[in-house]
Amino acid sequence: MSTEVLIVGAGPTGLALGIDLARRGVDALVVERAEELFPGSRGKGIQPRTMEVFDDLGVLDAIHAAGGSYPVGMIWQDGRRVGEHQMFDPAESTEDSPYEAPWMVPQWRTQRILFARLEELGGKVACGLEAVGIEQDEDGVTVRLNAGSATPPAEVRARYVVAADGGRSAVRRALGIGMTGETVDPNPTLVADVRITGLDRDNWHIFPPRGEGDGFLAICPLAGTEDFQVAAQLTDGSAVDLSLEGVRKVVAARSHLAPEDVTEVRWASDFRPRAALADRFRAGRVFLAGDAAHVHSPAGGQGLNTSVQDAYNLGWKLGAVLRDGVDEALLETYEEERRPVAADMLGLSTSVHRGEVRRGKATRQLGLGYRESSLTAETRRAPGAVRAGDRAPDGTLGGVRLFDAFRGPHWTLLAVGVQAPELPASVAVVRGAAQASYGTGLFLVRPDGYVGWAGDTAAGLPRYLARVGL
Structure with missing residues (x-):
């Protein structure tokens, strides 16, 4: 074969x-x-x-x-709700970053x-x-x-x-x-997908350690399912019981729930964070x-x-x-x-x-990029906010949504406020006036959505295109 x-x-x-x-x-x-x-x-x-x-x-x-979106954390103590915990810093989508919050x-x-x-x-x-x-x-x-x-x-x-x-x-x-x-944490962690009664699905339920030597318990409703994910930190050296009875024991010992409130274990595993x-x-x-x-x-x-x-x-x-x-x-x-x-x-x-x-x-991870890569070429005299090596933001240029233009296994040239040169047919070209995120210039966007080359003019672009086979 x-x-x-x-x-x-x-x-x-x-x-x-x-x-x-x-x-x-x-x-x-x-x-x-x-x-x-x-x-x-x-x-x-x-x-x-x-x-x-x-x-x-x-x-x-x-x-x-x-x-679905992540629920707000609900902190429990002795069977009572004692406070809320925002699991993530708040974020709103913008034109250049349409997906700002994590999705579960x-x-x-x-x-x-x-x-x-x-x-x-x-x-x-x-x-x-x-x-x-x-x-x-x-x-x-x-x-x-x-x-x-x-x-x-x-x-x-x-x-x-x-x-x-x-x-x-x-x-x-x-x-x-x-x-x-x-080793990030020597204590083993139990993680399991379970069915539970007696908890709402509007919150990520957090049960802090009750005393010295205890670990946390977190029970998160899994979006799009009827399941909850149980995560429990155990003590170093302890055996991890992945059975229904084992999971019930951990949940009952660290929360107000009864063992029988855990009705089913659908998957379970354990690990030591490293x-x-x-x-x-x-x-x-x-x-x-x-x-x-x-x-x-x-x-x-x-x-x-x-x-x-x-x-x-x-x-x-x-x-x-x-x-x-x-x-x-x-x-x-x-x-x-x-x-x-x-x-x-x-x-x-x-x-x-x-x-x-x-x-x-x-x-x-929106700020990750490859500015120092040998595959990156920034040739502008005064680069703006978006530089070669950066993630290419979304937005609109010449009436075209940029993520729509990028979608597919091809390279894309953005001609922002400057004239676009003649290019191989395999390169998509989007033209328009100055754009809020990009400013002005030529931006060659790689198939993985990062700016590979940027210039005030097309000088040097043919050499870059030849290097990547275009």
């Missing part, structure tokens, strides 16, 4: 990458060790920047329909939406296949996939492989790539993405979002090399751009977990 790109792992990262490659006409196969998609709510927060990515990938309407969607539902979109585009996912061996040469990668003890391993030959197989990535370990990190970053994001023709490359505390809601944006960065670059004949050197910019972002987001997640930083502007 052969394919152009083999993606190991059918989580949000692998599925998002599969979508991006499928819409570019790249033959890709997504394989998943488990027999089905992940069933839990774990990564339930979709940050505004990821909402913009989902807009481009064609799944935003489904994401909106499947979820249980991870299992996000994955089903991405899976459906991938199938719609003709993409392929195969479950029950575990990567058990990997070898690469100058022309490609051979991966051995195990379908169970009764079946001999099969071999898949690919031009490139992307490891999106989670924090315990088998591919990363096979490549010998280490991870450097720290932060870790892969020493490299690439080894030859193999790339690491998502949790295989960086592991976050869930407190800041950065893990899934950073992971999807890894895929968004890598997808167009693989497409350019495989479909447009761009020099493979373009792929070197994946690690160059994404590893520093992942490191920053790891620091942010850890700070939020420790209560040093609130969930605010930084956690929305």
Whole structure:
């Protein structure tokens, strides 16, 4: 069996990458060790920047329909409501940032939406296949996939492989790539999707520790479902009981609820919050993405979002090399751009977990960019607020909504108050007078929604276009 790109792992990262490659006409196969998609709510927060990515990938309407906004936190003590807690700093949408607040969607539902979109585009996912061996040469990668003890391993030959197989990535370990990190909290955390009676669904219910040695309990209604997500911090060294009786015991001990108020456990897991970053994001023709490359505390809601944006960065670059004949050197910019972002987001997640930083502007990820990337060229004499390397804001130019113009696997040139040069037909061009966010100038927007090149005139633009294969 052969394919152009083999993606190991059918989580949000692998599925998002599969979508991006499928819409570019790249033959890709997504394989998943488990027999089905992940069933839990774990990564339930979709940050505004990821909402913009989902807009481009064609799944935003489904994401909106499947979820809801975050409820206000309600603090309980001795069975009484004693106060409210705003989980996030307030934010309002603007013309240049239409999605300002995080959106809650249980991870299992996000994955089903991405899976459906991938199938719609003709993409392929195969479950029950575990990567058990990997070898690469100058022309490609051979991966051995195990379908169970009764079946001999099969071999898949690919031009490139992307490891999106989670924090315990088998591919990363096979490549010998280490991870450097720290334990954020030595105490284990129980997380479970449950059915509960006796609590309203209008609040995120918070039960602070009752005494020394106790941990918190938080019960959050999961938007778009009848479930609640229970999260409970346990003490270091304690056994974590994931059974119905075990979850009931924790909930009853830390709240006013009776054990029988927890009527069902639909999924449960435990973890020790840690932060870790892969020493490299690439080894030859193999790339690491998502949790295989960086592991976050869930407190800041950065893990899934950073992971999807890894895929968004890598997808167009693989497409350019495989479909447009761009020099493979373009792929070197994946690690160059994404590893520093992942490191920053790891620091942010850890700070939020420790209560040093609130969930605010930084956690929305709209300010992330690639100003220092070798793929970024800012040539204007006096750059304005939006510079090369920055996220390209939304807005209106010449009567055209910019996010509508950006949507799709193409580059876009904005000619704002200046004349647009002749460009290849593959580049969309939007013209108009001075624009509030951009000021004036020429802005070449990459397929992943970041300004790659900016100039007062077209001088130097042809050279940049040739570098990226346009």
